[in-house]
Structure formats: C-alpha cells, structure tokens
Amino acid sequence: MKKTLLLTGAALSAALLLTACGGGTVGETPSGDSGAKTNNKKLSLIPGVQAEPFYISMQCGAEAEAKKAGYELTTQAPQKFDAAMQTQLVNALGSNPPAALLIAPTDAQAMLAPIQQVKNRGSKIIEVDTALKDTSVAESSISSDNAEGGKLAAKTMAELAAGKTGSVLVLDTIAGTSTTNTRAKGFEDELKNYPNLKSAGVQFTQNEPDQAASKVTAALASTPDLIGIFATNLNTGEGAATGLRNAGKIGAVNLIGFDASPSEIEGLKKGEYQGLIAQDPAAIGQQGVQQAIAALEGKPVTRNLTASLHSITKANMDANAQYFYKQSC
Structure with missing residues (x-):
C-alpha cells in the first residue's frame, strides 16, 4: 500500500509539472x-x-x-x-x-x-x-560579447556624429544585470577615444520604457548639447525613441539601440533610430x-x-536582414 501511494504521488507531481510547462x-x-x-x-x-x-x-x-x-x-x-x-x-x-x-x-x-x-x-x-x-x-x-557590443555602439555613434561635438547619454536597464551593465561600460570606455564626444553619464530605467522616455525628457532639458543616446536593450531603446518623439527631437539626437526587434527595425526605417547593434x-x-x-x-x-554582433544602419540594413529578430517561431 505504501509503495502504491508513493508512486501515485510521483505521478501527480509529474502531472502538475507537465501542466505548468504547457504540454x-x-x-x-x-x-x-x-x-x-x-x-x-x-x-x-x-x-x-x-x-x-x-x-x-x-x-x-x-x-x-x-x-x-x-x-x-x-x-x-x-x-x-x-x-x-x-x-x-x-x-x-x-x-x-x-x-x-x-x-x-x-x-x-x-x-x-x-x-x-x-x-x-x-x-x-x-x-x-x-x-x-x-x-x-x-x-x-x-x-554576446557585451563589452565589444558597447564599443561597437560607441564607434557607430562617432561615425554618425561625423566630428560634431556634443554629449552622449547612456540608458541602462537595472544595476546588477550583467549583460546591459557590461554594454554600458564598453560604450563609456570606447567613447573616451573620441574627443568631440563627452559622456552625459549612465542612467538606469528599471527596464521600463516609460522610465526611459522620462529620462530622455529630463536629459534634453538639462543637457542642451545632447547629441546622442545609447540604449542598452530593447525596452530602453523603445522608451528613448518615445521620449525623442514627444520632444520633437527625432533625428536631431542620434539614437543607437541594442538589438533588432521588429519595432526597432521599423524605427530604423522611419529614422527614429540611427543605428542598432544586433545580436544573434x-x-x-x-x-x-x-x-x-x-x-x-x-x-x-x-x-x-x-x-556575433552587427552594427546596422539604414544604409546597410538590407544586407543584414538575417539578424532581424522574430516575433514567433
């Protein structure tokens, strides 16, 4: 009897796990x-x-x-x-x-x-x-090599600036998130190689688009020479684009996002983003x-x-279409 009860309990546990996993x-x-x-x-x-x-x-x-x-x-x-x-x-x-x-x-x-x-x-x-x-x-x-991804974003930012001077803001997600924190540091380290560009600091958004939009609004007010924004992931990028759109600054401030979601690719086509760092x-x-x-x-x-990582701009996006992210399998 005891053995039967143990087997029944094991079967029930397996069934519950199966239900939780969806099949x-x-x-x-x-x-x-x-x-x-x-x-x-x-x-x-x-x-x-x-x-x-x-x-x-x-x-x-x-x-x-x-x-x-x-x-x-x-x-x-x-x-x-x-x-x-x-x-x-x-x-x-x-x-x-x-x-x-x-x-x-x-x-x-x-x-x-x-x-x-x-x-x-x-x-x-x-x-x-x-x-x-x-x-x-x-x-x-x-x-991905996130430090290299951040450096690639800074190089792309410098190319987009084309020698123009100004400040660049980094929008990160959450302190303690290894990937995005490393991207931010890689970007900040590489930015030092471009005298025309100075850091406006790193701000955290808690991975919430609305917080990213608010940070952009505040930065535009406090940093008149803001020339660029690097967003370390999808949500910060989408929030940053919203902040620029609300302020009428689309295209006036270069926005580089990390990732290549459908919405980011559409934003790149529209000119809301000037660059994307795509992972695989x-x-x-x-x-x-x-x-x-x-x-x-x-x-x-x-x-x-x-x-691998890839810098995607409007000029080369067709050649890099294989790195666009999916919404379903």
Missing part, C-alpha cells in the same frame, strides 16, 4: 530514481522576460536544435525582467527538475540560490544571454542546447561561448 512528455520514470535523471530528455528554458523578440528568437533557435537532437524543450518566461518573478518559475521546477536548465539570470547575484537548488537536484545548468557572478554553477555560458539570439539558443546535450552525454563542454 509535452515528462520523460521516463525509472524505478528508484528521481530528480533530473527522471527527465533525461527534457530541457527547460527560462529566459529573461516573455514576449520580447530577442528571447523569442532565442527560443526558436533552442527549440529547433533540441528537436533535431531528439530532446524536448519547454519554455517559461517571467512577465517582467524581474528576479522575484523568475525565481518563482525556477522554484516551480520543484522535485521534478529537467535534465538541463537553460536560463538567462535576471540578476547576477539574486538568482544564485534558486538556480543552485536546481543544480543540486541533478540538473545541468546552462547560462544563455546573462550570467551569474558565481562561475561555479553553470556548465557553460553563451552570450537564435545562435545563442542553438549553442545553449548543444552545450546542454554535450554535458548530459559526457562530451566536451565549452565553458564560455560568444555570438
């Missing part, structure tokens, strides 16, 4: 085993936020690679780029974790404990896009799955991988 098989259930070994063909992806084209493109790349390799991948994402919301999803993996968790930590420190708990239950951890400060947790980290999120997802499977199958794993 798919949970995996074989070997007798006397539990945790990630139960789901030896199951991969989970928890990106930074839902409905964002960058992460959708990453999901598309990951799903295609998992399917090709005979693995199942399910994706859940928080409604906001928020550590508390992401922690809830990680904790929901519960006692029935996947064989491997691909995750974009929304905070380099706050996400350590919940991710470590999943690892302790037997899951392999693969970081995609963002990373923990503690480098002992993940098997592999795949991201599909390749990040693809490589994340490849590294997860290598770790699970005892094959060599590369600890750090970087994806």
Whole structure:
C-alpha cells in the first residue's frame, strides 16, 4: 500500500509539472530514481522576460536544435525582467527538475540560490544571454560579447556624429544585470577615444520604457548639447525613441539601440533610430542546447561561448536582414 501511494504521488507531481510547462512528455520514470535523471530528455528554458523578440528568437533557435537532437524543450518566461518573478518559475521546477536548465539570470547575484537548488537536484545548468557572478554553477555560458557590443555602439555613434561635438547619454536597464551593465561600460570606455564626444553619464530605467522616455525628457532639458543616446536593450531603446518623439527631437539626437526587434527595425526605417547593434539570439539558443546535450552525454563542454554582433544602419540594413529578430517561431 505504501509503495502504491508513493508512486501515485510521483505521478501527480509529474502531472502538475507537465501542466505548468504547457504540454509535452515528462520523460521516463525509472524505478528508484528521481530528480533530473527522471527527465533525461527534457530541457527547460527560462529566459529573461516573455514576449520580447530577442528571447523569442532565442527560443526558436533552442527549440529547433533540441528537436533535431531528439530532446524536448519547454519554455517559461517571467512577465517582467524581474528576479522575484523568475525565481518563482525556477522554484516551480520543484522535485521534478529537467535534465538541463537553460536560463538567462535576471540578476547576477539574486538568482544564485534558486538556480543552485536546481543544480543540486541533478540538473545541468546552462547560462544563455546573462550570467551569474558565481562561475561555479553553470556548465557553460553563451552570450554576446557585451563589452565589444558597447564599443561597437560607441564607434557607430562617432561615425554618425561625423566630428560634431556634443554629449552622449547612456540608458541602462537595472544595476546588477550583467549583460546591459557590461554594454554600458564598453560604450563609456570606447567613447573616451573620441574627443568631440563627452559622456552625459549612465542612467538606469528599471527596464521600463516609460522610465526611459522620462529620462530622455529630463536629459534634453538639462543637457542642451545632447547629441546622442545609447540604449542598452530593447525596452530602453523603445522608451528613448518615445521620449525623442514627444520632444520633437527625432533625428536631431542620434539614437543607437541594442538589438533588432521588429519595432526597432521599423524605427530604423522611419529614422527614429540611427543605428542598432544586433545580436544573434537564435545562435545563442542553438549553442545553449548543444552545450546542454554535450554535458548530459559526457562530451566536451565549452565553458564560455560568444555570438556575433552587427552594427546596422539604414544604409546597410538590407544586407543584414538575417539578424532581424522574430516575433514567433
């Protein structure tokens, strides 16, 4: 009787996890085993936020690679780029974790404990896009070279300025977000190489477009010689474009965004953006799955991988269309 009750409880736990993931098989259930070994063909992806084209493109790349390799991948994402919301999803993996968790930590420190708990239950951890400060947790980290991305944005800004003097504002997301913070620093470091351009500082937007718009409005009032804005991700870029639009400064202040979402590409066509630094999120997802499977199958794993970056302007956008982000797979 006791054995029957235990099996029923395990089946119920598996069913609850299946419902949370929105479908798919949970995996074989070997007798006397539990945790990630139960789901030896199951991969989970928890990106930074839902409905964002960058992460959708990453999901598309990951799903295609998992399917090709005979693995199942399910994706859940928080409604906001928020550590508390992401922690809830990680904790929901519960006692029935996947064989491997691909995750974009929304905070380099706050996400350590919940991710470590999943690892302790037997899951392999693969970081995609963002990373923990503690480098002992993940098997592999795949991201863009964010410092180089920031430097590329500064170089593009200097080209757009064409020798004109002025100040440049950096709009970052949240303090503690490894990717965007590194982009901001790379930009600031490279900007020092251009005497005609001076920094107006880095301001945080909490990854909220309306806050980015407000920061732009304030900067236009306090910095009369504002010549450019570098926005470190999609939401800050869209908010910055709104702020410039409301002030009637579209085109008068060069706006460089990071990423190449459909809305940003449309903005580039309209002249709301003068430049975009595009990543290759599909390749990040693809490589994340490849590294997860290598770790699970005892094959060599590369600890750090970087994806390519591309400076896109209105003049070269047609030649770089393969790097435009998707809204659906």
